[in-house]
Amino acid sequence: MTRPAIRRSDDHDTGVGLPRLLWVPAALAFALIALPVAGLALRADWPRLPELLLSESALDALRLSLLTAAVSTALCVVLGGPLAVVLARGRVRGLRVLRSAVLLPLVLPPVVGGLALLFLLGRTGLVGRGLDLAFGITVPFTTASVVLAQTFVALPFLVVSLEGALRTAGRRYEAVAATLGAAPWLAFRRVTVPLVLPGLASGAVLAFARCLGEFGATIAFAGSLQGTTRTLPLLVYLERESDVDAAVALSLLLVVVAVAVITIARPRTVEGLR
């Protein structure tokens, strides 16, 4: 099978020089991101690292972080995917307002998001009170509340990337499918979804990474208990009080997991196929 030559939009760039001036701020920007991480690695107590990372509390936190981030990402895809389609393709009045509302978790401090969730789903909250009285269900302090907090903060990451992909892809192929007699659902499933799959994948990776780093909303809404709600960032924050070496080791673990997610889960073809 031969692959057709893909014409990339940035093929035109070859031959056009990059202004040298750009290198200076670019290098500074990179340094600002990379140097603190390097500092973290330098500060680490490497001989003690295995012991610090294999402690029961660390393993519990890692397990919980990976589990909740995976579930939250799945929720983001299942709920945020359709939302992105509605925002990109819907023809309803007020979509503009809806879009700004969806971006709220991006601009809100996560702690505020956590408090908002608490006032909705907490035991005295708008919905939470009913849940408590009718079913005896209390949401805070459960692993489910961690997932809710993470999904809340990560949703916009998925929606924004996917909406962008949908807009870039355009509607031509769906139009063709329609002229060939495909019903909307069939066209969506067989044309739209494959077209934006790379965008969906990159959005999911971003959302997962955001879930993994979630702190503020989790501590405000879910609390912190080993094995139930204490994710890696919460453990880092706590250990910093008593054992800085442990906090640094756990931070490095978070960095490694994040880098692994970004590099491994990122589909290589995505960039070429644009």
Place this chain on the structure above:
Amino acid sequence: MKLRTAAAVALAVLLAGCAGGTGGEGASAPPGPEQRELTVFAAASLTEVFSQLEPRFEQAHPGVDVVYNFGASSDLAQQIVNGGPADLFAAANTSTMKTVSDAGLVDGGSTVFATNVLEIVTPPGNPAGIRSFADLARPDLKVVVCAPQVPCGSATEKIEQATGVTLSPVSEEPDVKSTLGKVTTGNADAGLVYATDVRAAGDDVQGIEFPESAQAVNSYPMAVVAEAPNADLARAFEELVTGPDGRAALESAGFGGP
């Protein structure tokens, strides 16, 4: 292209999540001919009391401006060890004071000027009918405590060991205000916080004293920092805090005597 940016954003977000910032630094200006500045580094729980004492001190010492740096005692100790410009250090526990004195940065000894004990905190009216520390082990209660890594949590642990009552909290919070917040929002039936936090929360909560709290008394030491430029003023401030005015202010905030 887009993905690279995305990856960078993701990394930045993660890093932001990891970073536990230690902000705050003491303001200091070179003292003028008559104007002088007394810089006091004090535990966050002393904010109200020390702010109350400020006008009294400045009245008694014309030309002196008291500048506070309130924060977590451990952060403040780190700042002093790293050259923070403090004249006086008032810590919320003896171990952080030890950090500073071990570094040779305490002039003379430190004096314990106040104590703080844990209290049970419940929503107003104590709906769960809690009467004793042992009640907190009731399985139907949602109890929040501080994590053992932080001072209020280690005090909780000490009381558990002394009484043989083991709690099964729904959450071990990273600081005392966070613990209090879970009770004020009505999500926990009870929590363990300091008596001063109960006072500060006012009508939002109800405090229940319990005799076992004497097993874990938290001492507040105060010391003049070595080679402080305003050591004389620092000593005068110490006298104010330990004197009748200071005692009264501390007492009304819920602190116990030394």
